[in-house]
Amino acid sequence: MRRWQMRRNCALTPKQLLQFYIALVCLSLIVATGFFLAGVWVIPIFTALELTAVTIGFLIYCRHALDSETIEVDGKRLMVKKFIGYKETFYEFNTQWAKIEPPIEGSKIFHISQSNMRVELGQFIRYEQQLALIRQMRACLG
Template sequence: MVASREWLFKRNCSISPQQLVQVYGLLCAVSLAISVFFIIRGTWIILGFSILEQAAVAYAFIYYARHASDREQLVLHDGFLIVEVVQAEKVRQVRLMRRQMAIRFMVHTRLIGLESAGICVEVGRFLTEKKRRAFMHELRQELRMTSTPGN
């Protein structure tokens, strides 16, 4: 049995979805207060712009919240590299054979391509280019170490 090695790459989110809801509520309250001020002065059109603004911010916040838990998890175990990619709550999991695996830097996407037995998955979305290259080197070393007899 080969020892496991695991990597986890995820977004660096500074605000949780729950905190985002609180911020959105505060923004809506401030915008509504400003709208009421102008409604009292007879300018109703400001309310329309306020609603439009709140809808645009809501769309952006919903997009952010859907992608807040995006991640890539790679586990090297028993001759396989198991790659799980979560994007907008959609999970894709592939199992790549270590001995047949090719690791490439994908020029068109600037991501790391892992390919085995006709299955290709790209990882490294949450890494800088420098860290992607360092990870590629680390993964290649790990694959060489686990492929030597006696390990």
């Protein structure tokens, strides 16, 4: 069985991001509380707006931090699993009938197709890596 996995290149894992977020919230609330106790009531309002915007941004980041695409070839089965935004989709092809369509120069994707089913892959790897992956996969196909 051959297996290839392509993942999004993220600087922080969701756990690391949560730790950073907690530190950021604590620091912002300490500063806002200090200004509020000093009689400057406008700063806590802007702190709440800032934390709301940061929270939305971090939630969007976390939603896609674990995105991946996995391709497995096992005998006559070619299986593709896509995990995008906490939604997992699974496709199964026959290795003798599946067709790999290489990417167009500068494109971020290539396709695997069979009959009326077509799957878009390769969004997490560079063009050169796509070509190498396609060569390796074609060696496994019938």
